[in-house]
Amino acid sequence: MSLLASKPEDSLALLRRLGIGVPESGAPSAAPGGYSKGDVINGEYRVLDAKEGGFGRVYLCEDLEPERRARGNRLVALKTPLRLRLAKGTDIDLFYAEAANWISLGSHSNIVYAWGFVEIARMPFVAMEYIENAVTLADEIDAGRTDWRVALRIGLGVARGLAHAQAEASLVHGDVKPLNILITPAGAAKVTDFGLSLIDPGGDDPVDGAICGTRGYIAPEMHRGNSGRSQPADMFAFGVTLFQTVTRRWPFPPGGPGPGPASAPPDAREFTPQVPAEVALLIAECLRSAPALRPPSFASLAERLESLHRRLLRTGPSTDASPDAPPRSEALVNAASSWHNLGQWDKARGVAKQAIAADRTNWKAHTELGCIFVSARDYSEALAPRGPHRGEALVRTRAPDV
Template identity: 45%
Template sequence: MSSDDASPRTLRDLLSALRRGLIDADKARSSARGRLERGGPLEAGGLADLLGLNDAGQGEDELQQQLQSECQFLEGVPFQPGSCIGGKYEVRKILRGGFGLVYLCRSLAPELYHRGDSLAALKCPLPQHLTDPELCELFVAEAVNSVALTPHPNLVLAYGVEMHNRIPFLVMEHITGGRTLVEEIENGRTDWRTTLRHGLDMARGLAHAAQEAQLIHGDLKPPNVLITGDGVAKVSDFGLSLSADAAGADGLIAGTDGFMAPEMVARRTGRSTVADVYAYGVTLLCAVLGRFPEAARPGDLCTAAHMPEPLAALLRECLAIDPAARPANFQIIAARLEGMSGFLLGARPSQPAAPDAPLRADALVNAAQTWLNLGQPRKAQAEVEHALRLNSANWKAHQIQNCIHLERRDFDAAYRSAKQARQLALDEPGPAANLAQAAMSLGRRDDALTWLDLALELAYESGRMGELDGSSLLFVELLPAEQALQVLDAIVTAQPGAAITWNNRAILLRRMKQPAEALASADHAIALNAAYAKAWTNRANALIELHRFAEAQTSASTALDLDPCLPGAYCAKATSLAQQGRLPEARAAIRSGLSLLPADPLLLRAAQVFAE
């Protein structure tokens, strides 16, 4: 839907659309403003009717308030148009989906994920979902399943997962000039001919996902189909997908009302390929009819719809109430659509051009970084070894090897890998910073300082100070306080969204006996990522030094809710409780920490301090 669309919209339409990511806040606000300017009630119908989402249980005032709240939410997201993510991506536009934010960006990095333009789409969990393990798991599932797929012209290509501000971002291809199938339907650009072509594209993409990674999509619907400027359909959003191997035990009822198969609604089965086939049939019927098929048996509407009988027959089979009567998989559907395209459209459809994917070795490096970011170093190791067999001079592969070795605490191997990366990329600050980290882990402080000075020099010369965000704690540990503060300030000046540096800056300012400034810096990190547990711990420590003990207790408790394995948070909580005269509760906090981390030296010392 475009912001200048003159067709009327109810507030219920707008709210449903905004929550499901079908429109962004600007469009919703513009439509709501138009409603107020026109005055009076709007006609029923529109987007929510298309998807069968209308809910008559809410009044206009409540809907208006909720719509305003949703719009304000997007205004408060950490990255706004014009700002940068990780020093690598300039945000151009923000979209909100049901489970995530999508930033449409221009890449600023000298090396891109792909060989074409500099555009990319970065998806991350909604801020409030970062503290919900179940919803974070949905995001991780989408990331894993998307990255597992090799490039296909009818699937949105995922390049990999990057971590920025300790938040995972799924980096995907940017569909220039793309529209969702919802927009195509709403604007009257779909009929049986376009439906046949889009349906074939979707079936090809879903067949590839099944053959390549045995994936079941789980949430097929018009918003999850993108149409390129050339009219090619691409399936996106594998957030509810799962492997066919897991489907037998899958009892999760997940998906969108109206698109879920009858057996799922009746809770007889979970997600399955034939359930995807049913959702696919509803999606295509929406495109033919131009609206949501309001009927107990949507397949009954195929006969009266304006489309050739071969296509109607296929949709009736896809929409069969009995799962066994549906086509068994998307390979079968694709073959049938290819066959009927020749005589219905007058020409057999051609396969679209492959997406602009990275070279194979680079793609494997992206996958290795993804697995490492998702906490799976064994898979990362397998991918990076494959990449190095294809191209031993890929410096990023050696850099990832360094990170894997650091995680395994094999510091000698980490140093060797960082040295190889450094030799292959003399102008890059990253390998030099990694050498500093490995040397520090080996207890070679002077070597660490030498490499850190080189990383700083390279970052200054290339104007890439923001790339040192992940290494900012090294500056705190190795440089004199005033000099370290200058470096950290230079990093956040170059990259205001550098949450790790803001957090480490709070540590440094506390050491410099500036608790109020430390508190402000920790608050800045939390504003960028409300689920940043260590920043909540540093906030608690700054509040303790400011004698604001009740607030410190709350911040420490928040840190432990986010990550129960932070010894510093237990100590901060115990200290704030003791300062409020609640010594038994302080001792209980330390005992709670020791039950999870029995050998932690900080907690063992705290137990002595708070001993009875």
């Protein structure tokens, strides 16, 4: 799914209409290219650190907004594309699609929570929860601190998170790997980085035909050109992740095409004999060459992992703490504002009405709904009395020419 037009020039035109700051030449605007440690972004976020990749930059910030701080939300991560990438329509599509997919996920204890999509200094940002002192599963594997018990506990959390993504937003993650799994200080697993995620149309067809992901985790059917990103491909990558967690080895050479059509999946017990047979079998099923022979869904896989957790560890799996999310009405306002900023006004309007239904005294919800009506040029609705504020003030603020 593309939030913007299919042609780069159409995407740039839409960005200009949304006020993102790409001039007619297609080059980036002259706004500052980045922030440094100690800078305050938009009067709300003080930069503590910044990390940059090939596509974007993530700022770790101290949240200065009093209302959010009162709820204990001290830290936030702001992700934004590199300014030079904004002139490329395909890169714009990717960032906006990631933002929309992350917002669609809502709140789940095994997924990094996205507060919302915002525009700051004419640049798009996704604001996300920041888990202080978290490590990645890749860090733990490299340090030799994983075994089959860790695989059960972390694997269950990841399966629950990916099952939620499928049920809540029909999402295929597209890049499941240890580096995209955070482990909180309390030991909970959180899936992150939905940069390659796509909406799954359902049925037997793959989401797309592109080979995407990280070398070593790409499913064999993608190498053979028979499929693109899909839930079975995510399941294969999940199997590679569990195999590494248990054995600290690759199940297949990472530079190769993976198992052949007739190849049997590897048995983790060949490298780590103490792995229970049931755990080794589950991992092997995820690594089967034929997509149809892998577990049918992450929801069913989570049930199996929970059963194994109870039988083998003789204890029920812990209930992971809820994410650092705001109250329901406030979260809905954030989502409505995000859809509004993304130009999806029908969806924004529906979510804003849900926020009002959840708390009719929430003035932010009424105000956001009025602003959405203005953007959609529905001035009669925008002028209507709305909660503690009249829509007329919104029209005068957002549309002075009417």
